[in-house]
Amino acid sequence: MPSMNMVQALNSALDVMLARDPNVLTFGQDIGYFGGVFRVTDGLQKKHGKNRCFDTPICELGIVGVGIGMAVNGLRPVLEIQFADYIYPAYDQLVSEAARIRYRSVGDYIAPITVRSPYGGGIFGGETHSQSPEALFTHVAGLMTVIPSTPYDAKGLLISAIESNDPVMFFEPKRIYNGPFDGHHERPAVPWSQHPASEVPEGYYTVPLGKAAKVREGEAVTLLCYGTMVHVARAAVEESGIDGEILDLRTLVPLDLEAVVESVKKTGRCVIVHEATETSGYGGELVALVQKHCFYHLEAPIERVCGYDTPYPHGFEWEYFIGPARVVAAMRRVLEI
């Protein structure tokens, strides 16, 4: 089985789906001739033609609005928004349109678009290339939100997203495009080839939406995380020796509530880790669900380890970015009670 990094795995998913379904096409800024600023669409225009993979004006609301219109007319567009930080001009099209077309038409029309967008910090991207806006979408009825943490999942989840008859926000943790970053910026970068989840089949397969993955079995505390933070959480567990159980949520909407509840009921403790700013972040939703469904099993208050409630500060990348130390400290807090 070939070893792929996340960029190659995403490219492979698009390649497979373009070959498999004539209704699939992809477009966005710089993704055609050039292959995308992160190379996710490298070679796809040459192989599948301009009709299937093309460049657009710098106009996110146009990319999404046009994609919705195509989807209504039977296509399955995969839209790239170059950075999640640039998605806001398209917010109305996503929130008021893509999310509601099935509802308002009672199924007369559907908008099965997939919106791919690199998100998250750890790349010295400052306030406009580092944000994690997933909660702005998980809050919206009618949108699915997916975030992979490995090349294998990235490909399988992207194929599922493209095949879904509902609109899917697909956020790609750009810090781990090329390797599984654990937050130790001072150490040499690790390539995906040393990680078992970089073994990615060349052909078609899916990873189902709405299913979390148990990354590590443990008894002491449940760590709920996604994206780059899965790798940070793993480092925190390994370095602290705390027997943490790590759940990679993979899909935030629909959430795999069953997996969350089963794990927290077992460990009685819960730490939530995400890069996004804390206030009104997705972690708040997880806290509410865990207390509702696991209240009598909880041994300690639920902890959140989140981005500080500030814009992303360029010069303080490693003060701001969550490393294993903050996760370990949170685990200790819930264990010491």
Place this chain on the structure above:
Amino acid sequence: MRNTVKLSLHFPDAPARPGDKPDFSYLQIPEAGRVRRPDPTTPAADMRELAYDLIRVLDAEHRAVGPWDPHLAPETLRRALKFMMTDRIFEDRMFRAQRQGKTSFFLRGLGEEAIAIAHAMALENSDMCFTSYRQQGLLIARGCPIVNMMNQAYGNAADKQHGVQMPLHYSYPEYGYFAMSGNLATQVSQAVGWAMASAYRGDDKIAVAFIGEGATAEGDFHAGILFASVYRAPVIISISNNQWAISTFQTVAGGEQTTFAARGVGVGLPALRVDGNDFLASYAAVQWAAERARANLGATVIEFVTYRGHAHSSSDDPARYRPADDFAAWPLGDPVVRLKQHLIGLGEWSDEQHEAFEAQATEEIRAQQVQAESIGTLTAGKHPDPATLFENVFEELDWRHALQRRELEG
């Protein structure tokens, strides 16, 4: 260099407000028949002046003149007139039903009926229309039973949208009518995308985006026309310039220094500016743009100059911001009267026939209203099961909806 005057801002306003005499002196109205009709294959750059002119076919005596006369058969013209009249009667009755408390909201397209009917008749039913508020006539002309439209407004048990959507936010694939959004301008890039999908597949269908002049200020409009131009999407962007966006006059939307059709010129699209109260000119313009789109030459922007004869909606009172007799003084007249007089001039219609049809249509619509109300209005009668409100958020119910539905059902 020093300023020669103190800097200040310009605030456009309406030429007349309540208590003033209506003033439409800003509108330049050329003689009917004077504007040239280039072949639809003409490059956009060779006909830019059309964006600043006003295509008119019906002259002051209601005769059809000039190169834009579509030469429609009298029977077609009679159908158009009947659709416009039916639309007007329907909207009037439903507006009154709102006043009687039978529904939450309604609005009329009084004075703008020719535009939607012209599209319905110049296009195929399979050409997809992404509408805004004042195109209810499209559904009527494409054969939608009026009782179904009433059921939708009442959200009763027979409403095919299960009561989830506000009145007149219809959804009708079978009549080429996209599920209308109440958000302004979002439909423009969607119509362009729909048309791009048609071209992507090598299909023969085209799309139309309807938008008011006020909403052309939204980014979606500009994104839509840009994508339409870049990819030569087979789409018509139809701007209904009815002078008013609720209380805001078209000058505030940018209509003072240029035309709304000219927005198309900026992105290299052909653009027509048309007398929207002239059914023949409106039909001819849509037909021209459709011919161009079907020849794979891409999109056209059309500005229909018209007047919003009624309130913005049932929630609005125009007496607070414009002269009461504004519509009566509108120099482009009433589209129904103009088409009626044209047909009478041709010897193909009469005042008696007009009155007889009006009485007949009124009676038919009244009967359908009785039928709809026998099922229910928004406040009385039979309604969809509330448990259905959780359906169609996603293709399948997720656990949240299952739990919340249980809570709703007690």
